[in-house]
Amino acid sequence: MLEIRNLSKYYGRLAANDHISLRIPDEKIALLVGPNGAGKSTLIKSVMGLLRYDGEVYLDGVLNKSREGRGKIGYVPEIPHLYDLLTVWEHLEFTARMYKLKDWEEEAERLLERFELSDKRNKLGTELSKGMQQKVSICCAILPKPRFILFDEPMIGLDPHGIKMLKESFAELKEEKISMLISTHILDTVDELWDIVCIMMNGKIVAVAEHEELEAHGESLEELFFRVTEPYGEIAEDMRLGKNSGSSAVLEEERAAESPGRVKAGEKAGEKAASDNKRKEEGEEA
């Protein structure tokens, strides 16, 4: 289980992640969605231990920054960076050696096959296109079969065929009981595979919903996303223009009342959005 406890990350005065607490149970696919600049990548990097932050992140009760913790997570960054002087196969072998894997070759072959990289196995990192590099990066993250894989905008740079392959891989990984946290702003990234969705705005998780719960209410992910994120935009715009944001707050409260428990952080949406907006402006000034 991935557990994020009260995680905050500040860049100067700008709160990129603001007191985030989240729990993702085992064998689940969690989607982290939100508009640009919401703080998704910062959260992913923090969970991966690549940033310094306040708060704690645990993976099966182990701190994420410990050696053991790092062994439990795989990571696919938004922009893949491969070694210029390593071939595709050598990247996989290097990963296998890092994680001290045994009999990994067959799995590596299968991954290369799946991502149509078999004919590129002897190509150097520099000789690959961005999309190919992303595929190698995904293969390297999957190969050690960690308990948890973090995907930061994994679809970027992939062709439609690559996207299809990746979606199939998500399904396979889920079957293999590997949990995933996928940051994206492409809402149909995992189609119907996802279990939990976390919507981020202005560094906060403003809504968490489960797939079944959403289906029971007959609402799509896209509808939820716009329902949660658009009023904030309206409020922010009103505030920018100096208008009263009360109406939007009422609207949000009404909506929250209509679907209790789904919009977690929306109880006083107007107030929150106002404070978020203020913080954002302060951050921009800083």
Place this chain on the structure above:
Amino acid sequence: MQAILYLYRCKAKNWFRQAIKKPAKIIFILFIAASLIFTFISGSFEMTTEDFGYFKPQVPQAAALVAWGLAALIFFSLLYTATKSGSLVFSPADVHFIFTGPFLPQNVLLYGMLNLMGSIIFSTFFLLYQVPNLLRLGFTRGGIALTIFFYLFGFIVISLLRQALFLLISEREKLGRAIRILVVLLIGAGILALLFFFLKGGRAGELALFLKKPAVCLSLPVLGWWSRLLMCGWICFVLMLLTAVLSVLYSYQTHPDFYEEGAQQAEVLAAAKASHGERRRVQRKEKKVKLRKKGLAGGQGESTFFFLHLLEMQRKRPYLFGIPTAVYLFAAGILAYLASVSAVSDITAVYIFLWIGILIIYFFGQNTPLLEDLQQPVFYYAPGSSLKKILWVTLCPLLYSAFDILPGLILAAVFLDLPLILPIAVFLLVLSFSLLVFGIQLIVTRIAGTMEGTFATIIYLLLFYFLLLPGLFLSIISFTLADTALYSAVLLLLAGVVFHILLFILSAFVGVRAMRKGIEK
């Protein structure tokens, strides 16, 4: 560790494979290696120990000064980078794989340190070049081997110390700032002490005797120990070893969290590497937009490029004076002072000044308008003769090179009371060297990476080292030996200048050919 070794093995193997695919690279490496061996062999056989008899009494002093200078330079630069994230040298791929891998943070830091080992090994070439001189200075072969070993050892110890220091201050901002200030103050104090010592009439020999004293070496931790070690002081070896052990022990006791700084540093390094060309293009574009607003001062057709760069230079240096002008003036002042206290002879001062000129042209000439224009599409498709364009563009940096050296040269000539022909000779030589650099740039930029380009570079270097420099030295020596040689020396110098002008025009033709090919494409 096994994975890291595998990574290095693969990198080396693939680098070699890539090099085989590009023979130009291999030839260049072979050329460098051959020049190293050539230096070693020629140094050993051309001169005997007796030739250096004059320097013999100063041998230990010279060794002490070199050891101290080298140790201080490396010690302070490494210490300073420890106070910044400069001690974290990782690539974005390292961030992707190593940072996220199941490694102890201390091991990741050690891996980062290994990344720097390449530069350490490269720097030992400096010592290898000095082997013949060290032999003549009285070092035994065993002594030289030990010196090289101690040099590498000291470098590793200081790198470990730097790592420990970085960990100590990584989350203590105030302490880090205090140490940074302390390092700067120490460097400043050292430079001031040296200046004071020489201004008071101190001699290099006296300084060396002072720095050789064991008490002085032992009282300065690490820096003094390493300097002493380079002169084969065994007690310092133990002290340095202890420093290394303590640094490693401390590093493994901390809980370092350097990943954010490491990732940022890697991004910055990668962006700088990748966008170097792009950034320069943007800067050039911005510059030219500004210029368009103001308008060019003159020019028509091909000469527009000359006026364009003239205006750029005027904007960059509104009062004509630039960094090179200041460096020349500073060098002339120092040399005039040293000559006045008889620390160097007049002719040595001229030599040094000439070399400073060549270095300035070489380093400041890396970013000439010619190179910038060769990367601009407009330079290719603008109407006019390609040769004329190249010649006009070259005129601007040439004029500035001429202006840069003049104040310093006049100052040196006045204070050193040089015969008029000597500053004129230096002036012409520096200008001809400018042409040589521009010519090389033209050829290398146009045909870099090809066999043609590599051979052109090698031929240029060979011509420079085996034809021009001996001629230059001979001519200057002839000034000092007898006045009767004056005419032949001047002729030789003029021949050198003409030779360079011809070479440059030839280079221009190569550039023109390449440009035409580019336009056709």
